Amino acid sequence: MQKFYEKEDVILFQGDCIEILSKATPESIDMIFADPPYMLSNGGMTCQSGKIVPVNKGKWDESKGLNEDFEFQQKWINACKRVLKPNGTIWISGTYHSIYMCGFALQKAGFKILNDICWFKPNASPNMSCRYFTASHETLLWARKDPKGRHTFNYETMKNGDWGDDILKKPNKQMRSVWQIETPKPSEKDFGKHPTQKPLELLRRIILASTDKDDLILDPFTGSSTTGIMAVELGRKFIGIDVEKEYLDLSIKRFEQVFLKKAKVWQ
Template identity: 50%
Template sequence: MIPSFYKSPNNDFTLIQGDCVETLSKFKFGFDMVFADPPYFLSGGGISCQSGKIVCVDKGAWDIPTTPEDLDAFNLRWLLAVREHMKDNATIWVSGTHHNIFSVQQQLLKLGFKILNVITWAKTNPPPNISCRYFTFSTEFIIWARKSPKIPHYYNYSLMKELNGNKQMTDVWQLPAIGKWEKTCGKHPTQKPLSVLARLIQASCEPNAWILDPFSGSGTTGIAANLLGRSYLGLEKEEEYLIMSRSRRIELEDTKIRWEYLKRLEKNKIISISDNVIVSESVEAYYNIPWI
């Protein structure tokens, strides 16, 4: 049995500290969906602008640029480990920029995944480019792929169309970067907004599904999953981020805060509360959880 760093009262949110490949090798369990935000390897001494101030963009030793060969090896290693824990009809989302996303795409193809879409997340509030030598960086990419080319995947087409004004949703998403209301427990340097995670979770897995995040970070994937009636396992090496994730999940025990988050997402047409938010009373009624 693998000890958990934190487990929510109803077992729908579990955090484990450790390397994702080593941790996944210790149990057998199939996930319905995976979201991964691996290192972009772009912390090479650059600068950016935040709240009108010039700041260094270095995020930590885990994000220091590496060679193309080592980048490919890293992505192949974790993707192979994750693939072995995906159900046959499961899909995976992987976020990145030009620093890492092309390597991810090549390793996905090498392992036999079928790429379904490449989402372009166009941020409505990007930081300015202070060097004035490039176009302003305002997008990130999210690859969506399924495990098997021959086994159909789940896609909630009707909901995505409904949330998009009854028009087919495209692969370009105009969504803001993280807001202040999502930083109540601190800020992770690469924290993703709930709006992005909520959309892709609703699009690609059903209520009561199990979601894996091998690079858990601040736990946004798990918060979005629990708000939408899904269950979550997050793997993370850094204790400070595990503490942040735990604090964020504890916040959701306050029904007022949970409802505030849901209303914010509904207001921005990310979710439909009346039809699509289902909160499980007991996760254990659906699954046997073998790692805790």
């Protein structure tokens, strides 16, 4: 497989994740974070940064109908299962348009679902039609490959860590399954943005919860590589895959910024 980018503990590939993962080393990944297409690009409109904009994100986000969409979810989840270590875990982010398919596909593939997390967005965009409740959360599924295995969960870090502006997390209390985290800050989009970009703080919590230093993390739909940026900052290794060169180029700019900052620290 030809690498699109490689530096220090980061590797990026361009292409279809199902095809690329079929050639990857089996049982080599400690944790996977996946933000698969929500299949929402249908010609509608939404609100973004106070402006009305088209929902359309690209061909990669267009629905092909219920059966084909579910088949796609099954294929990439099975491809991920092949490369995940026996005690490894996978996180999947989605809305109601996709997350139930992913959950069923996980169960069919033999995963054990550990938690469903409600990521509450206090600064979510309003609903433009005024005919629905405002969508102010996404669901995260966390699952283990081996139902009888023993996964990594850094309980004390979750209980006693610094979780910033999350008013739902009480000091010295167990981390609960509802997380208040704002959408990405402007500083996280210095080089441009991905239409479904996740905040660094969300990935910080996920990576600290379910990995240890030097673990290898995979994101099969890496986009602008928020997962990878936080993996590097927390001392983990990272592999990212995406079909879109535009977003891989954006990822590289973000990685180079992180590596430059690290280099200056050591000067």
